[in-house]
Amino acid sequence: METSFYYYILLFIIYLFFKNYLQKHNKKFPPSPSLSFPIIGHLYLIKKPLHKTLAKLANKYGPILFVKFGSRPVVIVSSPSAAEECFTKNDITFANRPGLLAGKHLGYNYTTLVWASYGSHWRNLRRIASLELLSSHRLQMFHGIRADEVGSLILRLLQGSIDGEFHIVDMKSTFFELTLNVLMRMIAGRRYYGENKTGLEEAKRFREIVTETFVLSGATNIGDFMPALKYVGANGLENKLLILQKKRDRFMQDLIEEHRKGQSGTVSKQRSKTMVEVLLSLQETEPEYYTDDIIRGLMQVMLSAGTDTSAGSMEWGLSLLLNNPEALAKAQTEIDDQIGQSRLIEEADLANLPYLHGIINETLRMYPADPLLVPHESSQECTIEGYHVPRGTMLLVNIWAIQNDPKLWEQPEQFKPERFLKNEANGFQMLPFGTGRRGCPGEGLATRIIGLALGSLIQCFEWERSSDEVVDMSEGAGLTMPKAQALLAKCRPRPIMLPLLSQL
Template sequence: MSLLPLLLYTSITALVIYLLLNLRTPNRKPLPPGPTPWPIVGNLPHLGPIPHHSLAALATKYGPLMHLRLGFVDVVVAASASVAAQFLKTHDANFASRPPNSGAKHIAYDYHDLVFAPYGPRWRMLRKICSVHLFSAKALDDFRQLLNVCTTNALARVMLGRRVFGDGDPKADEFKDMVVELMVLAGEFNIGDFIPAVDWLDLQGVTKKMKKLHARFDSFLNTILEEHKSGNSTGDLLSTLISLKDDADGDGGKLSDVEIKALLLNLFAAGTDTSSSTVEWAIAELIRHPQLLKEAQEEIDTIVGRDRLVTELDLTQLTFIQAIVKETFRLHPSTPLSLPRIASEDCEVDGYYIPKGSTLLVNVWAIARDPKMWTDPLEFRPTRFLLGGEKPNVDVRGNDFEVIPFGAGRRICVGITLGLRMVQLLVATLVQSFDWELAKEIEPDKLNMDEAYGLTLQRAEPLMVHPKLRLSPHVYKSH
């Protein structure tokens, strides 16, 4: 080979090597630590049957910020309050959208709902509608009577096995089953979401189940829409929402029927399953701790008395009930793994590189049980939130990252105020109205407190109890 071609070959080779070396991100930080992924499926096998438990265990080995590879998707997991705050506060805008997922596509009207809508003008419109017309302080005050009706219906379910308001629809249990199924399916780690090439195969049968469930919900919601459009219902949350159909609101234009149904789906799912499961956990914990139940009843008897039922207006004075609810949210958060978010751009968190397109999961369950943040974290101890306790000023509204059952940042649950009122009022009403005994002569300290995994935190075994009236009969009859 002559000198000229050799020099040309050497120069081109050197240029290629230089470009390859310098086109890489200069001085890029390392990815967060994490378990070694398997070929193709990545770390999906590491999730186990209850992912928030498995991820909490992995965090003890790899630290509070982990990187996983689920199929072909980068996933980062936050498992401490400080790391969660960096994602949901410092980098909140970068993680304001949701990653693609089969649940949003096949159940939630192809991302037309509030929960899974991409961050942008339409999401802001939906958020504004909910914030102003459904969940503002004024709106909740307007709906106060309806909230009291709801708790009375819950009492009737306990006492009579049926509702006393409405038409006593026999399909109520069927609807509850639909909501539970939705939460289970939405919580599935669908392989097709992480390995797109096999999505069409529907290896787990998840997509088929989602489409079938969507058809059932759509039929149910169409019926509700038609009833409200005909003017058969007024003065409730749904009527307010439907009345906005023709009103332009914000940058996103007018609400469509599909967006209304998608929002109704959000409201039904979030408003029934999360509240009922949290109340069930609270009553279970009080049965396991009879002294706490007695103290809660004494507080209500002192402030409310025994000649009327507790109302929403009493809640601000029931500090022990509030503490019980906070402690229930801490130990049994309704959404143990936050709904996923996606990184719009590369960023750096805690000294680690987070690549664009990474999915973020916040292990709310693990954060609230962090022994570095909580004394005896596995103990149900409501007094920790009272004056003299370890966390008297910590709240659950998204500002204190030690306990964020409703999330935080831009994507915090829009119905947080209503959710808190509902759970507090339901717990207070059930505590005031009944003494509780376990079925089958189970000892309180032997009560099964295992969890079943879904998008929301359900009990592995439903709570079976015998309620005994503790107020005068006329109190129940008057409601």
């Protein structure tokens, strides 16, 4: 009797084993490169830049690809239909973030808007960003700041031209200074660049912080993919992240304390003025939730994400125009026809400038600031176009591959703003700001800054390359796909605009 009992237990165990085995192997996983090494998985295939390497793998194995980055399962999506399924049907499933080292140290242990996983805390941060900080109403309240800073940029470029002749301008720095002034005035009511030189050291300090943030965020940490090696510390990345976060914390806390000191007792009355005041007023009502950590995290996300990405897009855009002067001439003609020479372009004019809009869209298509969307992670198993995706799988959506796919775009390597006049983009073929729950809440602000700045520079100045050579369009290292070589350009005021510019 006892023998029969153990016999049935053994049969039951064998049944469970084969059931689980068959269930696992009957599931249709996405295609995968056949050779996966122990420990490292498919990491041997990865070369920089990552988005181009993954695009080549997608061309070989298909637009939905399953790989192992060490011990971490990863699904790479490179088609509009698969991306649409990820961010519609499976949007909540993929609303989590993987636990990467950068998120631990730069994201306050995965509690900031960028790094927090889906849940009540993230939803609250998103609500604050979308409604309190970046709503259309609040952006409209700040439109004067954007117009003022673009006007200051025009004046500086005008003053740099002696007797109306060409002079060379470092556009990488120029665009960064513009976006930092705009963001800092919106967030903390102060500016760093311009006539006031007192803040230049602090501005330099912040610029170094932003540059280091995107370089280290895009750096490979072997411990994220091979946990057994996370304590080896071969490249000292964790120490660099710790040092960087201390710098970021100090910078943001100084801004908070300076604001507290200057605005003590009046925060709630002035809540409409700056974003720091909005956040400090929330802290007054719920101090146990809106801690300084939460406020610093929101400020860091706003400043880091808002400055480097918008500045980089403008630099790529002007680079493309310098290499395609016929497009620059068309944009100037459009602005002249729609606005004339008696006033400067305004944000309200952007809706009536379809060719300028096409230039911006074409720039974002060819050189998206986030070529691989910030990684998502599946909170439960799901399917993408019939393929099984296990729980805990990292999702990489290759925006660059989709937006430069010759099957979707005619001659994608060529700069053709006209394609957007014909509505060539269709749904998920263009995702420069992401989409779904974790889409970029700053899209409205970015498009306003980029449109007004590029439109103003096109309207007011003549632009030429700094040499006879075409502008180098090589990509540099970093999370936001910066240009490898900073853009130097020659500019001078357009003679037709001098009567207006002389009044500034």
